[in-house]
Amino acid sequence: MSRNTIIALSVIILAVVVFTVVGRTLTRDSTHSAARANFDSHDASAAEGATAAGADVPADTRDVFISAKSARPAPALVKNVPWINSDPLTLEGLRGRVVLVDFWTFSCYNCRNTLPTLKRFDASYRERGLTIIGVQTPEFDSEKQVETVRGQVRTLGIKYPVVLDNDYVTWRAYGVQAWPTVVILDKQGRIRYTHIGEGAYDMQEKIIKTLLAEGEKQSAGVSQDAYKGEKIVKTEAEWRALLNAEQYRVMRDKGTERAFTGAYNDHHENGVYHCAACDLVLFNSKAKFESGTGWPSFFQPVAAANVTEEVDSAYGMKRTEVLCSRCGAHLGHVFDDGPPPTGLRYCMNSVALKFNRQS
Numbered sequence: 138m139s140r141n142t143i144i145a146l147s148v149i150i151l152a153v154v155v156f157t158v159v160g161r162t163l164t165r166d167s168t169h170s171a172a173r174a175n176f177d178s179h180d181a182s183a184a185e186g187a188t189a190a191g192a193d194v195p196a197d198t199r200d201v202f203i204s205a206k207s208a209r210p211a212p213a214l215v216k217n218v219p220w221i222n223s224d225p226l227t228l229e230g231l232r233g234r235v236v237l238v239d240f241w242t243f244s245c246y247n248c249r250n251t252l253p254t255l256k257r258f259d260a261s262y263r264e265r266g267l268t269i270i271g272v273q274t275p276e277f278d279s280e281k282q283v284e285t286v287r288g289q290v291r292t293l294g295i296k297y298p299v300v301l302d303n304d305y306v307t308w309r310a311y312g313v314q315a316w317p318t319v320v321i322l323d324k325q326g327r328i329r330y331t332h333i334g335e336g337a338y339d340m341q342e343k344i345i346k347t348l349l350a351e352g353e354k355q356s357a358g359v360s361q362d363a364y365k366g367e368k369i370v371k372t373e374a375e376w377r378a379l380l381n382a383e384q385y386r387v388m389r390d391k392g393t394e395r396a397f398t399g400a401y402n403d404h405h406e407n408g409v410y411h412c413a414a415c416d417l418v419l420f421n422s423k424a425k426f427e428s429g430t431g432w433p434s435f436f437q438p439v440a441a442a443n444v445t446e447e448v449d450s451a452y453g454m455k456r457t458e459v460l461c462s463r464c465g466a467h468l469g470h471v472f473d474d475g476p477p478p479t480g481l482r483y484c485m486n487s488v489a490l491k492f493n494r495q496s
């Protein structure tokens with residue numbers, strides 16, 4: 138063989154090798170799995186930690202639209218960690234909204250490929266009741282600094298809330314094993330769809346639309362005032378300046394007004410009751426009933442989204458506290474000894490409410 142032939146052959150062989158390697162990379166599946174990360178990661182322990190305790194997402198619930206009847210409640214989001222683009226969110230606070238949870242990390246190639254679609258979903262459906270939450274789950278230590286993540290979120294043009302899940306709390310709770318994983322929750326906070334990897338965007342959009350429409354018919358006219366906006370956050374000093382002493386004691390210090398003393402205990406006009414702190418509409422007089430307890434009582438709020446319920450174990454009693462979803466004010470408690478149609482008794486403090494007459 139001549140020298141030129143050898144060179145030509147070498148070039149061809151090199152081209153074949155390069156083509157094979159590149160081709161394999163491109164056809165590699167669309168996820169970035171923690172198992173694989175063990176091989177190329179500088180920080181295999183973190184990646185191992187990410188999978189060790191995880192109950193894997195059951196295979197039969199992947200890529201399937203799960204009916205409301207067989208859907209299970211979604212695990213809570215990680216608490217007491219930094220949020221970007223938002224105050225801390227809870228799933229209870231997001232009741233009434235469709236929630237798309239995206240498990241990602243900013244340096245994952247496959248995750249980045251999904252971002253244009255997620256950003257489009259956010260722009261198109263946020264006003265209509267969709268909240269996207271990016272759960273930034275790091276693979277490397279360099280992905281754990283909040284300032285680094287904040288910079289990446291800004292550079293990538295992400296406007297939706299992002300939470301740092303550095304200890305894999307949410308990742309494990311959801312049984313996630315690979316980046317990216319998308320989980321879509323309905324308005325009641327139940328998991329209705331899971332997809333692992335890139336793609337399936339049309340399916341995801343269809344499910345978002347379906348879930349946004351769910352429940353609209355049944356609640357028409359009742360939940361037209363369903364609260365979908367941002368929370369109001371103020372310092373205690375600001376609340377003190379805004380509320381009178383009794384309102385502050387009840388709404389911020391979770392006090393209770395004396396029975397039979399409130400303005401709305403024996404009050405029978407037609408209208409709506411608003412939060413005395415932030416004016417969010419809470420109860421309609423049509424849902425008010427005589428409980429004989431000495432406090433204004435309702436069998437349902439105007440919309441489930443407008444009140445937030447939390448277990449309250451103060452004074453050795455297990456009660457469910459009712460809070461305003463917009464400003465977090467304590468309103469009262471809810472008990473399950475109410476009348477039909479709900480069987481619930483929302484026992485409210487008059488001082489936490491403000492009445493607006495309607496004809």
Ligand SMILES: [Zn+2]
Pocket residue numbers: 412413414415416417461462463464465466
């Ligand atoms: Zn309020």
